[in-house]
Amino acid sequence: MxxxxxxxxxxxxxxxxxxxxxxxxxxxxxxxxxxxxxxxxxxxxxxxxxxxxxxxxxxxxxxxxxxxxxxxxxxxxxxxxxxxxANPDRGIISIASTHCIGTYFMPFIISDFLGCFPNTKFQFNHESTPEVLTDLKDGKIDLGFYDKITSISANAEIKSIPVKRE
Missing domain, CATH: 1.10.10.10 (Winged helix-like DNA-binding domain superfamily/Winged helix DNA-binding domain)
Structure with a gap:
């Protein structure tokens, strides 16, 4: 067959x-x-x-x-x-963030990104900072947004870039 x-x-x-x-x-x-x-x-x-x-x-x-x-x-x-x-600009990007960041910050980032890459789809999760960091380490998500700056130095294997300061 x-x-x-x-x-x-x-x-x-x-x-x-x-x-x-x-x-x-x-x-x-x-x-x-x-x-x-x-x-x-x-x-x-x-x-x-x-x-x-x-x-x-x-x-x-x-x-x-x-x-x-x-x-x-x-x-x-x-x-x-x-x-x-094979075409990552048309794929699905998995993102996890803390609830506050996901609610108030992510919509602005995503709308700008979709302006450049309209065929991209996203999968969102709201998690605590330790869960975001664990999922990044385990490869379960592509991007993680969290708000505890002390977590950056404690997780050197994760490439972290400050996005916004308040």
Whole structure:
């Protein structure tokens, strides 16, 4: 079984028509039929009930469709994750901050950043300063904002840059 067979299966199940599915998949109808025949032979069950030009999923096909959809969805998530890693200006930045900083300071920083990088997404957490520092050390977050200046010297392994003084 391969990814292409799962994609073909999904298109046929959605359209209930080999010709339409073949056009959507940009493949010839005989090639699509052959791929599905191989999939059915490998699974040792019929996935579609053919009645002339009309087709519908068998009970085996309905059961398999749920799992095929989950598998294809997970593969898509993996592809998006790799794309985000390869294009960091379009990825997700995880940020943790103390509640006060997150409420009153972060909106200004984020709005300026989004002006330059509009495709970026953020994940925010409000935590105590020790939790922010632990998450930075463990690599659970990309950026941390905290307000205890004494914490900077106690955590030399974390690169800290003062952003604002009051």
């Amino acid at each position: 391969n990814l292409q067979q799962l994609q073909y299966f999904q298109k046929i199940a959605d359209t209930e028509n080999f010709t339409t599915a073949a056009a959507l998949a940009s493949v010839t109808q005989p090639a699509l039929s052959k791929a599905i025949s191989k999939l059915e032979a490998e699974l040792n069950v019929p996935l579609f009930e053919r009645n002339g030009r009309n087709i519908k999923l068998t009970s085996f096909g309905e059961a398999f469709q749920k799992h095929a959809n989950v598998a294809l969805s997970e593969i898509e998530k993996g592809i998006r994750e790799l794309e985000d890693m």
